[in-house]
Structure formats: structure tokens, C-alpha cells
Amino acid sequence: xxxxxxxxxxxxxxxxxxxxxxxxxxxxxxxxxxxxxxxxxxxxxxxxxxxxxxxxxxxxxxxxxxxxxxxxxxxxxxxxxxxxxxxxxxxxxxxxxxxxxxxxxxxxxxxxxxxxxxxxxxxxxxxxxxxxxxxxxxxxxxxxxxxxxxxxxxxxxxxxxxxxxxxxxxxxxxxxxxxxxxxxxxxxxxxxxxxxxxxxxxxxxxxxxxxxxxxxxxxxx
Numbered sequence: 001x002x003x004x005x006x007x008x009x010x011x012x013x014x015x016x017x018x019x020x021x022x023x024x025x026x027x028x029x030x031x032x033x034x035x036x037x038x039x040x041x042x043x044x045x046x047x048x049x050x051x052x053x054x055x056x057x058x059x060x061x062x063x064x065x066x067x068x069x070x071x072x073x074x075x076x077x078x079x080x081x082x083x084x085x086x087x088x089x090x091x092x093x094x095x096x097x098x099x100x101x102x103x104x105x106x107x108x109x110x111x112x113x114x115x116x117x118x119x120x121x122x123x124x125x126x127x128x129x130x131x132x133x134x135x136x137x138x139x140x141x142x143x144x145x146x147x148x149x150x151x152x153x154x155x156x157x158x159x160x161x162x163x164x165x166x167x168x169x170x171x172x173x174x175x176x177x178x179x180x181x182x183x184x185x186x187x188x189x190x191x192x193x194x195x196x197x198x199x200x201x202x203x204x205x206x207x208x209x210x211x212x213x214x215x216x217x218x219x220x221x
Contacts, residue, residue, distance in 0.1 A: 098158030
């Protein structure tokens with residue numbers, strides 16, 4: 001909930017909704033302009049002044065909505081990850097087997113990549129470059145942990161069901177994520193590359209790498 005919405009009297013719902021809509025639309029415009037700047041110019045060259053110029057607004061308008069560049073960058077990370085989750089999770093969770101979920105997760109990420117190149121480039125710029133007050137990377141190991149835990153869960157599910165052989169779910173999760181990151185990096189440099197075919201090859205590779213050797217072979221056997 002934005003600040004303006006929170007302070008409006010409860011007996012003025014029309015004004016409250018109108019203000020919220022206008023402010024959210026302006027924030028979305030600022031975030032979009034920042035994403036474009038990050039994807040084209042990089043983190044170091046993306047200043048609030050450049051974002052304001054791209055959005056066709058004054059820098060003071062950005063300052064009204066965001067405390068500074070750091071807060072704006074944090075908003076981009078939050079929105080992009082939420083957007084990825086909304087796209088990928090339903091496609092993964094609808095699969096009745098862990099093998100299907102594994103394949104769906106790889107395919108759907110590639111599908112998302114195809115239509116969200118700028119957002120993912122911008123995300124990478126922020127993750128690599130945003131620093132905390134002590135100079136440390138703002139998004140480091142604890143942040144990656146959430147991604148790895150999600151992949152680990154699929155592998156544990158498959159092992160418990162006997163679909164997957166015995167292996168370290170964390171190692172496999174890190175390996176899958178690294179392969180997906182590599183797929184994106186390769187495609188960014190070679191836009192003509194068949195992203196969907198690449199994803200299918202990865203899905204085949206990891207399905208074969210994780211498959212149980214015979215019925216009932218799993219982590220707890």
C-alpha cells in the first residue's frame with residue numbers, strides 16, 4: 001500500500017482508489033524506464049537523472065516515489081522475481097510428476113526469457129552491482145539460497161517417489177541453475193540462437209542425469 005493511500009480517510013474510497021492508481025502507474029513507469037536504462041547502459045551508467053530523462057519526467061518525481069537509486073533497484077529485483085515466479089510456478093506445479101516439473105521449470109524459464117530480455121538483463125546488473133553500506137553485495141549467497149531451495153524441492157520429491165536416483169539435491173539444483181544462467185548468457189550474445197531448442201536439450205540432459213536406474217531406486221533406497 002502506498003503512503004498516499006494509507007493516509008486517506010476511509011469515507012473517501014473513490015479518491016483513495018484514484019490516487020493509488022495514479023501513483024502506482026507512475027511508479028511502474030519509473031521502474032520500466034530504469035529497466036530499459038539498466039539493460040542498455042548498465043548499473044554504473046544508470047542514474048536517476050537518466051531514468052527521469054527516459055521517462056520524460058523530472059528527477060524530483062522519482063525522488064517522490066523512491067528514496068534513492070538503491071530503493072529503485074530493490075524494487076526492480078522484487079518485481080522481476082515476482083513476475084518470474086508468477087509465470088514459472090503455475091506451469092511447474094501443475095505437473096503430476098517430479099520429472100514433469102523438472103522439464104516444465106526449464107522450458108518455462110526459457111519461454112519467459114524470450115519475452116523478457118530487458119528485465120533479465122536489468123536484474124543481472126542489479127544483482128552483480130548493488131552494494132550495501134559496508135560495500136558488500138546486496139544480493140549474495142542468502143538470496144541465491146531461495147532459488148536453490150526451490151530446485152532442491154523438485155529433486156527431493158522425485159527421489160522420495162522413486163523417479164530419481166540417489167544424488168545430492170543441492171549439487172543438482174546448483175548445476176541446473178548454472179545451466180539455465182548459461183543458456184540465457186549464450187542467447188543474449190547470440191539472439192538468433194534457438195532458445196526453446198536449447199531448453200529442450202537441457203531438459204533431456206537433466207532428465208537422463210536424474211532418472212532412477214530401475215523402478216523404486218531413489219534417495220532412500
